[in-house]
Amino acid sequence: AQKITQTQPGMFVQEKEAVTLDCTYDTSDQSYGLFWYKQPSSGEMIFLIYQGSYDEQNATEGRYSLNFQKARKSANLVISASQLGDSAMYFCAMRVPSGGYNKLIFGAGTRLAVHP
Amino acid sequence: EAQVTQNPRYLITVTGKKLTVTCSQNMNHEYMSWYRQDPGLGLRQIYYSMNVEVTDKGDVPEGYKVSRKEKRNFPLILESPSPNQTSLYFCASSTRDRGVTYTNTGELFFGEGSRLTVL
Numbered sequence: 001a002q003k004i005t006q007t008q009p010g011m012f013v014q015e016k017e018a019v020t021l022d023c024t025y026d027t028s029d030q031s032y033g034l035f036w037y038k039q040p041s042s043g044e045m046i047f048l049i050y051q052g053s054y055d056e057q058n059a060t061e062g063r064y065s066l067n068f069q070k071a072r073k074s075a076n077l078v079i080s081a082s083q084l085g086d087s088a089m090y091f092c093a094m095r096v097p098s099g100g101y102n103k104l105i106f107g108a109g110t111r112l113a114v115h116p
Numbered sequence: 117e118a119q120v121t122q123n124p125r126y127l128i129t130v131t132g133k134k135l136t137v138t139c140s141q142n143m144n145h146e147y148m149s150w151y152r153q154d155p156g157l158g159l160r161q162i163y164y165s166m167n168v169e170v171t172d173k174g175d176v177p178e179g180y181k182v183s184r185k186e187k188r189n190f191p192l193i194l195e196s197p198s199p200n201q202t203s204l205y206f207c208a209s210s211t212r213d214r215g216v217t218y219t220n221t222g223e224l225f226f227g228e229g230s231r232l233t234v235l
Contacts, residue, residue, distance in 0.1 A: 004158075035223070045206060045226040091158060103149070103174075104224055106158035 002027045004094050006107035013082045014115055020067070021077040021110045023092030029053075033095040034075040035104065036066065040088040048090075051075060079112075087114045118143045122207050122227035129197055130235050137192045137230050139207030145225070146211065148190040152176065153204040153229075162205075165190055197234040205230045 003026045013019040025034065036048040051059045051066045059066040067076040079086055089111050093104040120141045129135055141148065149164035151174075161174030165184040179201055181193040190209075194201060207227040 006158075009156075037226075043204065043229045043231070045229075047223050050223065093159075103161060103164065104159075106151075106160070108156050108158045 002029075002094065002096055002105055004092050004105050004107035006092055006110050008110045009108070010111045010113070012113040012115055013079075015084060016081055018078060018080045019082055019112065021079070021090050021092075021112065023075045023077065023107060025073050025075060025092075025094045027073075027094065027096055029096045031096075034066070034068070035093040035095065036064070036075075036077045037091045037093060038086075038088045039091065039109075045091075049077070082114045084114050084116060087112060118225065120207055120209055120225050120227040122205075122230045124230060125228060126231050128233045128235065131198055132196050135194050135197060135232075137194075137205055137207075137232070139190045139192065139227060140188050141190075141207075141209040141225070142188065143209060143225065144187065145209035146187070148184070148207065148209045149174065149224075150180070150182065150190070150192045151206045151208065152201075153206065159206065162192070194232075197232075199234050201232065202234050203232060205232060 005024045032053045034051045038046040038048050049059050049061045049064045049066050051068045058068050063080045065078045089109045091109045092107040095104050123138045146167050150162040151159040153159045160176045162180050163174050163182040165171040168184055168187050171182050171184050184190055206229050208224040210224045
């Protein structure tokens with residue numbers, strides 16, 4: 001069954017430190033995509049980073065990087081130099097082929113609190 | 117500006133009173149979908165549409181209806197809301213995949229969310 005697992009309901013980190021948010025996935029498809037979204041307290045979903053299953057390099061977007069370990073089926077998000085504005089809920093999601101459309105399967109989310 | 121617009125953003129209603137949450141996108145996307153977000157469960161897909169007049173059930177369709185009469189609009193209808201439909205709802209849209217190996221991120225564009233409370 002296709003599934004995303006985020007085992008950390010909550011995390012906290014000191015400002016300016018790095019933090020890793022865990023995500024493991026399960027799929028039998030060879031072609032898939034992995035996403036991370038941020039949801040601040042205002043509620044909107046903000047796209048952070050994407051990793052395709054055929055991409056050999058780990059994706060990076062500014063302070064965000066995705067630690068993609070295909071054999072272990074993990075796609076952890078690393079936030080470097082945390083800022084107070086990084087406090088939010090973070091969702092890992094997986095896109096799999098399904099009749100030519102983009103269905104995303106989401107994990108339960110990890111709430112990150114950045115402390116000054 | 118490219119966007120997905122949902123209305124209303126907040127709504128409190130009572131059991132059994134029909135309501136519609138509208139969703140409109142201005143990016144000419146073929147694909148649109150509705151998700152609901154509940155604590156500890158993440159986002160779950162309710163319905164999706166691959167194009168005009170083409171809709172199908174997602175993972176949690178019970179109690180909901182949708183329609184896609186125009187490409188830009190995809191309303192979510194709760195014919196007889198119940199308290200277990202109290203949730204945060206998101207509409208999303210994207211382009212359709214072009215093949216097995218993705219040549220773009222296929223990113224979903226989300227609306228700002230509609231927080232619904234059914235008393």
